[in-house]
Amino acid sequence: MTDAAAAQPLIRRTAHLDMDAFYASVECLRYPQLKGLPMVIGGARRSEDDLLERVRRARPGREWTARHLAEIPVDCFARLKDYTGRGVITTATYAARQFGVGSAMGLMKAARLCPQAILLPVDFDEYRRFSRLFKAVIADIAPVMEDRGVDEVYIDFTHVPGGQRAGGRALARLIQKSIFEATGLSCSIGVAPNKLLAKMASEFNKPNGISILYEADLQPRIWPLPCRKINGIGPKADARLQSHGIRTIGELAARDEAWLVAHFGKSYGAWLHAAAWGRDERPVVTESEPVSMSRETTFERDLHAVHDRAELGAIFTRLAERVAADLQRKGYAGKTIGIKLRYDDFRIATRDATVADYTQDARRIRQVAGQCLKRVPLDKRLRLLGVRVGNLVRLGADGGLLLPAAAQAPAASAADREPELF
DNA sequence: TCTGGGGTCCTAGGACCC
DNA sequence: TCTGGGGTCCTAGGACCC
Numbered sequence: 001m002t003d004a005a006a007a008q009p010l011i012r013r014t015a016h017l018d019m020d021a022f023y024a025s026v027e028c029l030r031y032p033q034l035k036g037l038p039m040v041i042g043g044a045r046r047s048e049d050d051l052l053e054r055v056r057r058a059r060p061g062r063e064w065t066a067r068h069l070a071e072i073p074v075d076c077f078a079r080l081k082d083y084t085g086r087g088v089i090t091t092a093t094y095a096a097r098q099f100g101v102g103s104a105m106g107l108m109k110a111a112r113l114c115p116q117a118i119l120l121p122v123d124f125d126e127y128r129r130f131s132r133l134f135k136a137v138i139a140d141i142a143p144v145m146e147d148r149g150v151d152e153v154y155i156d157f158t159h160v161p162g163g164q165r166a167g168g169r170a171l172a173r174l175i176q177k178s179i180f181e182a183t184g185l186s187c188s189i190g191v192a193p194n195k196l197l198a199k200m201a202s203e204f205n206k207p208n209g210i211s212i213l214y215e216a217d218l219q220p221r222i223w224p225l226p227c228r229k230i231n232g233i234g235p236k237a238d239a240r241l242q243s244h245g246i247r248t249i250g251e252l253a254a255r256d257e258a259w260l261v262a263h264f265g266k267s268y269g270a271w272l273h274a275a276a277w278g279r280d281e282r283p284v285v286t287e288s289e290p291v292s293m294s295r296e297t298t299f300e301r302d303l304h305a306v307h308d309r310a311e312l313g314a315i316f317t318r319l320a321e322r323v324a325a326d327l328q329r330k331g332y333a334g335k336t337i338g339i340k341l342r343y344d345d346f347r348i349a350t351r352d353a354t355v356a357d358y359t360q361d362a363r364r365i366r367q368v369a370g371q372c373l374k375r376v377p378l379d380k381r382l383r384l385l386g387v388r389v390g391n392l393v394r395l396g397a398d399g400g401l402l403l404p405a406a407a408q409a410p411a412a413s414a415a416d417r418e419p420e421l422f
Numbered sequence: 423t424c425t426g427g428g429g430t431c432c433t434a435g436g437a438c439c440c
Numbered sequence: 441t442c443t444g445g446g447g448t449c450c451t452a453g454g455a456c457c458c
Contacts, residue, residue: 042426088426106424122426149429149458234456267432296427336450346425350452386427 013157013168014284015142015191016198017175019134020207022151023091025185026130027120030069031077038096038117040080043087043107050121051077074118081115083107086298090122127151130183137182141175146284154195156284167191167212176210196280197222199231218278223250230275237272240264252276289394290332294340295322296386302344305378305421312385313421316373317366319387324362327389333358334389337368341376342384351375358393365389370422 019025028035055076056064064072089110092101099114110117131150139145142163144156155175157163162171168191179187190201192213200222204211213221227249228238244263246252252260253276261269274280297319303312327333337359338352351372359365369387 084423086423086426088424090426104425108423109425111423152458232456236455265433291430292428294428298426338451348453352451354450384426 008164010158011164012193013163013191014193014195014198015155015157015168015172015175015189016195016202017138017153017155017187017189018202018206019151019185019187021091021093022130022185023122023127024093026127027123029184030126031072032070033072033074034077034118036095037074037093038099038101038114039093039120040089040091040096040101040107040110040114040117041120041122042090043083043085043119043121054078077118077120079115080107080111080117080119083111083119085300092117124150130185133183134179134185134187137178138175141178142171144284144286146286147288154198154284157191167214169210169212172210172212176208193278194280195282195284196231196275197278200225200229203229215278219250222278223248223253223276225249227252232271232275237264237268249276290330290392292334292336292388292390292392293323293326293330293332294386294388295319295326296340296384298342298384299382302381302383304381309421312382313419315385316369316387316421317362317419319385320366320369321362323387323389324360324365327360327392331395332392333360333395334392335359336389336391337365337372338388338390339369339372339376340384340386340388341373341382344381344383346383349376352388352390354391358391359389360395366419370419374422 023041024039027039027041051069051072052064052066055072058076059073085107087107089101089103089105089107091103092105092110096114096117099117101110101114101117107119127150135145135147135153138153138155142155142157142160144159146154148154157168157171160171162174165171172189172191176187176189179185186208188202188206188209188211190198190204190211190213192198192201193215197213197218201211201213204221226238226247227233227241228235230249233241240263241247241252246255252272255273255276257270257273260272263269264272297315299315303315305312335356335358336352336354338350340348340350342348353368353372355364355368365387
């Protein structure tokens with residue numbers, strides 16, 4: 001390090017990286033013929049060979065296998081208008097958004113707006129594969145990286161070579177380029193003094209953009225934005241702020257902290273004030289332990305606890321088995337077991353119970369969850385059922401010792417039957 | 423024919439203990 | 441008998457995020 005460099009103190013630089021239209025972009029690597037078309041991903045349960053079946057029928061006389069995906073004619077893909085059933089959009093391409101279609105919208109509603117849009121099922125395994133790929137590229141360059149889901153990360157640039165140059169722009173460019181070379185995917189990066197500002201900055205210049213933010217940019221570039229742009233202000237808080245005439249972050253910053261605390265509570269009020277002033281001390285966290293694991297499912301039609309008891313019981317058992325499998329695969333056990341249900345009117349009820357021993361056993365989870373179900377009103381129809389295990393501990397190599405005796409006992413013949421709902 | 427699935431964190435009351 | 445804390449754990453619901 002030169003004397004000049006030693007004299008120059010390091011400035012904290014935090015980056016937020018956001019993959020551009022991640023799911024749709026991954027699908028376009030597989031199906032390049034879909035690039036630029038209105039396309040929606042979501043809803044349908046994955047049926048692996050559905051598309052190949054269609055193309056074999058529509059274009060007989062040649063071989064169609066997984067190696068020929070890029071050659072499948074566009075007219076062989078499923079259209080939104082042909083979809084029947086429940087489900088929401090996970091991703092819509094820009095071409096589809098122009099029709100007013102957007103994520104979280106019901107597929108049936110979307111089909112009215114853009115019937116010709118191509119509908120692809122969600123393929124989480126494939127998205128996870130690309131997620132691991134691009135994160136490995138980043139970790140190679142800048143090891144202090146925080147996972148924020150399948151298509152987002154925070155990166156601490158502060159101590160990375162080049163991380164201080166041009167406010168982080170040089171390093172951001174290197175990361176962008178390396179990800180593109182390894183995956184063919186583009187991303188947007190914001191670099192700022194902290195995570196809060198970096199997250200907002202990464203949205204400034206999409207797609208394939210880089211935005212550099214300094215503290216002096218707070219007033220001209222952040223304050224004009226609507227409060228909703230702050231990560232942590234959702235629809236409810238935004239509506240409450242608006243009811244007080246606060247629409248922009250600047251208007252939020254203009255309020256006294258004491259006033260915000262009086263109206264939004266000690267913790268949230270103080271946080272709102274700090275956020276509006278661009279203050280955020282949270283570090284980039286590279287490791288974290290899961291708090292809970294859950295599985296839930298929305299039924300194809302609403303089910304009644306009495307009339308559809310057998311069907312509901314089978315689904316319940318399958319959910320418990322899936323959570324147990326997740327726990328076992330990842331090496332965790334938990335002692336708080338709970339259920340979640342959504343009634344046909346969309347109200348949600350949860351119940352949970354904490355047991356003495358940590359478990360990762362499907363039958364034990366199913367049994368405790370069944371007791372939870374007894375404590376909740378079951379007169380109305382249900383549209384969703386979920387099973388959750390919380391209070392997790394990681395199991396070591398000798399983790400089997402943590403399992404309760406019930407899990408170690410072999411199944412009695414009675415336990416092989418579908419258990420009662422409760 | 424609206425409205426997925428998998429998470430985290432916070433709040434608030436009650437039980438229970440010191 | 442009454443009064444007063446603090447701390448932790450448990451449970452239910454809700455806001456928010458990807």
